[in-house]
Amino acid sequence: MRVTGGGEGMKEIELRPAMEYAHKLDVDVIDFPDGEKTKARKRCGITLDYGWRDVAELQRQELDMEGMLACYRQRIYDLVKVNISQDWTCTGGMDETLAIVEKHIRENAR
Secondary structure: OOOOOOOOOOEEEEEEEEOOOEEEEEEEEEEOOOEEEOOOEEEEEEEEEOOHHHHHHHHHHHHHHHHHHHHHHHHHOOOHHHHHOOOOOEEOOOOHHHHHHHHHHHHHHO
C-alpha cells in the first residue's frame, strides 16, 4: 500500500513499528538515501498515542473505526512530514502500523 501526500519527487519512506506499549506505539521512519538497494537509514521516530483518553477523544467526535484509523493515517503523514521537512510516499509498513493501532483502539474503547 502506498500512501502519498501528492506530487512528484517525494521521499520514499518505510514505517517500522519499533516498540509497542499499552498506550502508545513508537515507529521508526526509514529511508533509503541512494535507492532501495542500499542500506536503510533511520530518519526519525514518531509516537502514536492510543490510550483510553486518546480513543475517547475520537469517540466524542463520533468516529467509527474506519474514521479513527483515517485520523491516525493523517497523523502519521503529518508527523513524518514535519520531521523530514518534505512530502513523502509510504512504501511499506503502514498496514502493520495501523493494525497495531486498531488492536489497541479496540482494547481502549469504553
